[in-house]
Amino acid sequence: MNFPIIAPSVLSADFANLGTDIQMINDSQADWFHIDVMDGVFVTNISFGFPVIKAIQKIANKPLDVHLMIVQPEKYIKDFKSVGAEVLSVHYEACTHLHRTIYAIKEEGMKAGVAINPHTPIHLLKDIIQDIDLVCMMSVNPGFGGQKFIEQTYRKCADLKAMIEANNAHCLIEIDGGVNEFTAPKLLEAGADVLVAGNYVFASNNPKETIASLKNLSLHTK
Ligand code: DX5
Numbered sequence: 268m269n270f271p272i273i274a275p276s277v278l279s280a281d282f283a284n285l286g287t288d289i290q291m292i293n294d295s296q297a298d299w300f301h302i303d304v305m306d307g308v309f310v311t312n313i314s315f316g317f318p319v320i321k322a323i324q325k326i327a328n329k330p331l332d333v334h335l336m337i338v339q340p341e342k343y344i345k346d347f348k349s350v351g352a353e354v355l356s357v358h359y360e361a362c363t364h365l366h367r368t369i370y371a372i373k374e375e376g377m378k379a380g381v382a383i384n385p386h387t388p389i390h391l392l393k394d395i396i397q398d399i400d401l402v403c404m405m406s407v408n409p410g411f412g413g414q415k416f417i418e419q420t421y422r423k424c425a426d427l428k429a430m431i432e433a434n435n436a437h438c439l440i441e442i443d444g445g446v447n448e449f450t451a452p453k454l455l456e457a458g459a460d461v462l463v464a465g466n467y468v469f470a471s472n473n474p475k476e477t478i479a480s481l482k483n484l485s486l487h488t489k
């Protein structure tokens with residue numbers, strides 16, 4: 268796998284022309300589709316659900332990385348598998364029985380991710396770090412695209428990288444929110460593996476070139 272993994276966030280796509288935007292990502296150097304699911308309870312926004320994800324999956328030629336910003340995500344694990352999720356992330360703050368939920372995701376054959384809000388310290392992941400495939404570190408408060416990047420994420424990302432190495436774990440660090448040409452290089456330096464980008468990609472004049480510029484920031488293999 269070539270790093271960084273680039274995951275454009277479909278939340279910032281043009282929903283009236285979703286097929287065109289999915290095709291653009293297919294034809295780009297992006298690696299994954301980042302799919303944000305919001306329920307209006309865990310976050311104060313509602314995005315889209317199963318029918319839309321299923322429609323995306325029909326034409327997408329890259330893995331769907333699904334980020335659940337919903338309460339009780341354990342209720343819907345099989346449903347997200349059935350609409351094509353390959354990576355499924357649940358929020359630490361939304362799961363009382365996180366370990367059980369992680370293993371339920373893995374049992375369905377998906378990669379299991381844990382997303383953490385900006386205020387959630389990484390040390391809370393210590394006893395689960397070896398069980399998960401990905402940490403989705405929020406670098407904005409979840410709910411909306413196009414928000415300002417929270418600067419302490421660099422330090423948090425470096426700390427998480429150190430924790431992963433100290434525990435001989437293998438999970439990827441995904442950064443979600445406010446990724447752009449200024450924040451991305453510093454995030455890679457701090458140990459990020461996966462960059463989610465919504466507004467930066469879709470508000471640019473040439474989204475395919477913007478994706479390529481992120482992909483080519485630093486290439487290493489794992
Ligand atoms: C925010 C979502 C993000 C969002 C990122 O709650 O989880 O994935 O789409 O958008 P940008 O890159 O515009 O900050």
Ligand code: ZN
Pocket residue numbers: 276301302303334443463
């Ligand atoms: Zn997201």
